[in-house]
Amino acid sequence: MTSQEFLYKYLNANSPVGAEMEGQKIWLDYLKNDIDGYQVDAYGSVIATINPNQSYSVVIEAHADEISWFVNHITDDGYIYVIRNGGSDFAIAPSMRVHLHTEKGKINGVFGFPAIHVRNGEKDEIKPEQKNMFVDIGAKNKAEVEEMGVHIGTIITFADGFMELNNRYYVGRALDNRMGGYMIAQVVKKLVENNIKLPYTLHIVNAVQEEVGLRGAEMVAKRLNPDVAIITDVCHDTYSPLVYSKIKDGAIKAGEGAVITYAPAVQTKLRDEFIQIAKDKKIPFQRLASSRSTGTDTDAFAYQSNGKTSAMLVSLPLKYMHTTVETAHKEDVESCINLMYEYLIQLEAGKSYNYF
Numbered sequence: 001m002t003s004q005e006f007l008y009k010y011l012n013a014n015s016p017v018g019a020e021m022e023g024q025k026i027w028l029d030y031l032k033n034d035i036d037g038y039q040v041d042a043y044g045s046v047i048a049t050i051n052p053n054q055s056y057s058v059v060i061e062a063h064a065d066e067i068s069w070f071v072n073h074i075t076d077d078g079y080i081y082v083i084r085n086g087g088s089d090f091a092i093a094p095s096m097r098v099h100l101h102t103e104k105g106k107i108n109g110v111f112g113f114p115a116i117h118v119r120n121g122e123k124d125e126i127k128p129e130q131k132n133m134f135v136d137i138g139a140k141n142k143a144e145v146e147e148m149g150v151h152i153g154t155i156i157t158f159a160d161g162f163m164e165l166n167n168r169y170y171v172g173r174a175l176d177n178r179m180g181g182y183m184i185a186q187v188v189k190k191l192v193e194n195n196i197k198l199p200y201t202l203h204i205v206n207a208v209q210e211e212v213g214l215r216g217a218e219m220v221a222k223r224l225n226p227d228v229a230i231i232t233d234v235c236h237d238t239y240s241p242l243v244y245s246k247i248k249d250g251a252i253k254a255g256e257g258a259v260i261t262y263a264p265a266v267q268t269k270l271r272d273e274f275i276q277i278a279k280d281k282k283i284p285f286q287r288l289a290s291s292r293s294t295g296t297d298t299d300a301f302a303y304q305s306n307g308k309t310s311a312m313l314v315s316l317p318l319k320y321m322h323t324t325v326e327t328a329h330k331e332d333v334e335s336c337i338n339l340m341y342e343y344l345i346q347l348e349a350g351k352s353y354n355y356f
Contacts, residue, residue, distance in 0.1 A: 006185070011162035015174065016068035016085060016157050017068060036049055043215075048204040051200065054201040055350075056227050062178075062184050063207045066174035068085040068088065071153060073152070074151075077141060077142075082133055087322055094128050099158075101154065103149055107148055111136075112134055161173075169329055170327070170330060177210065177232075200347070236252060239252075254318070257283065257284025258315065259314070261288045263289070267311055277342050
């Protein structure tokens with residue numbers, strides 16, 4: 001499978017929070033010939049390993065899950081009401097096509113919404129919020145919904161697929177953070193293609209359940225307790241219209257390179273080493289500051305390791321996060337891949353980032 005074929009197959013897969021199996025299998029199959037072994041934990045996080053059993057270990061990590069919905073109530077007329085599974089956005093749901101994942105297979109559905117002609121009530125216009133969010137699967141009543149295999153707790157994902165925009169951007173519903181999974185996989189491919197023999201154990205981790213509180217990464221961090229953890233995730237492009245204040249959220253622009261974050265969870269000496277590598281190798285990068293938490297799996301690796309793990313965050317600028325048209329610049333993807341790769345090939349086993 002070529003990298004392009006993998007990218008499209010992986011980004012079009014369904015990996016909702018708590019049921020990431022489809023995407024995880026695709027990701028692991030792509031790497032199986034390039035690794036020395038792998039583990040899958042009880043909740044589905046995949047740990048692929050190169051050069052196992054060394055005393056010094058490094059993690060490169062992304063998260064595999066995408067935001068989605070749970071069936072929460074089925075009306076007598078066969079309409080389905082939902083709750084969030086992760087940080088799903090009610091505002092984008094109306095008129096979206098969806099897949100309901102049942103034991104009988106995927107079922108097509110749509111988020112229905114009243115036409116503009118009829119949704120103005122006497123007092124307030126009907127708005128996209130939980131009480132108004134329902135899915136229509138063409139059933140005539142509740143019994144037919146249940147006969148189709150849909151029940152309380154059935155997971156629903158958006159149906160939109162992956163595409164490219166002007167040969168410059170990648171667009172899809174789950175770039176947060178399966179594009180990260182693609183990037184760490186490409187780091188492995190570069191190591192293999194260039195016949196790099198690492199002096200330490202490298203774990204390539206695709207963790208689950210980040211979107212509900214970094215849960216998969218917490219489990220993996222405790223299990224591996226690595227010396228270094230390089231986390232990749234997304235951050236907000238703040239140059240797209242309407243929503244962001246650069247004063248509040250920083251000045252980050254898609255197409256200007258990988259983002260290096262200043263935050264308590266990001267180990268200072270490790271971060272400074274990444275910056276120096278980016279400068280030396282002429283890899284474009286941007287800087288971002290995060291107050292308190294990064295909101296990424298970096299926090300889990302930093303704070304679940306009993307002080308052993310030095311954690312680093314390499315972020316991909318993203319437009320329109322948590323929508324079906326998340327948009328990332330191709331050159332930023334390459335910047336993130338190259339930055340992680342260049343760090344790994346220069347790292348010596350035993351390197352300490354202790355302050356003194």
